Amino acid sequence: MEPKRVAIIGTGPIGVGVADALLEGSLPGLALLGVLTESPTDELLDYRFASAAQLADADVIVEAASHGAVHALIEPLLAAGKTVVLVSTGALADTSLRERLLAAAAAGGGKIVVPSGAVGALDLVVAAAGAGLDEVIVEQRKPPSSLLPADEAVDLTAPTVVFDGTVAEVVTRFPKTTNVAASVALAGLGFERTRALVVADPALRANQVRLTLRGSFGEAELTLANVPSANPKTSAIVAHSVIATLARLGSPLVIPG
Structure with a gap:
């Protein structure tokens, strides 16, 4: 069975942590397709997407960028049936955006997955x-x-x-x-x-x-x-939460996060 292709939006501490796990083979059944970023790390230069249009080639998209990225990029992906692991959940406080994203997911068969992040439970x-x-x-x-x-x-x-x-x-x-x-x-x-x-x-x-x-x-x-990550606004555990969320997508044993 071909591995599911994963694309990552953003290469801050969360995006890089998830990319590292994929490249190390820590997530069986998943493979890194590419990253959408303005500032890729050296190890991810070869994986950098030329444009946002390439996100459509992925099966699973990890959004680890910003509220702006959620507004600009996520709706058509959900409409195309993609699974989106959403880190910037604060964007969904915008009622209009939240309703559009949920409608797109319902119509296209897409799914928004929210990791527990820094809070758990x-x-x-x-x-x-x-x-x-x-x-x-x-x-x-x-x-x-x-x-x-x-x-x-x-x-x-x-x-x-x-x-x-x-x-x-x-x-x-x-x-x-x-x-x-x-x-x-x-x-x-x-x-x-x-x-x-x-x-x-x-x-x-x-x-x-x-x-x-x-x-x-x-x-x-x-x-x-x-413990804070390299970005003091973000906890280091968040990347591991996203990695665990991705692992659950393909695991025969699912323990809620």
Whole structure:
């Protein structure tokens, strides 16, 4: 059986990590077709697509770039029946875009797959939503340098709440750091009913996510401290989450992520 062809949009720490796993043969049944990027690493130069049109030759596309990439590239791929592993889930806070993408997927047989990323436990959120979920809080605590301008970050001496509102609001304020909150919103109560807290904490050396769920199902609290990647706005675990998601696509044993 021919391996499924995988294309990657973006070659930041997530995209490069996924590409490395494919090239090392760590994902049986999957092969790297190419990458769409403006700045490929040396090892990926030979895999660089000349244009976005080449994405259509892939069976599976990993979006690991930006909200802008989701707006510009994903709809026709879903309409063509492709499976898209979406990292920049904050883009789906745009109701119009979300509805268009879901309609394209339904019409063309495509599929959007959301990895758990830096939070994990999305299966728990989905289950709780079905059993009775009343309140969801996603608190993200990060070093100030990944949230604030340099002149403000250097002056911060104590943990400071820089945002408290809905996920629908936070993804426009911090689009590069709140895909975690967006993924939780998609799994649970939606963008308008999920509370988001963003805290700049000068004592932190690792990105931290605190997830709180309450409802008739019971209560759950989960805290994760994730080491930042080369991009301090992104946790290193995210690339491994995407790799695990790809592995599940072709595995005879599927354990939800």
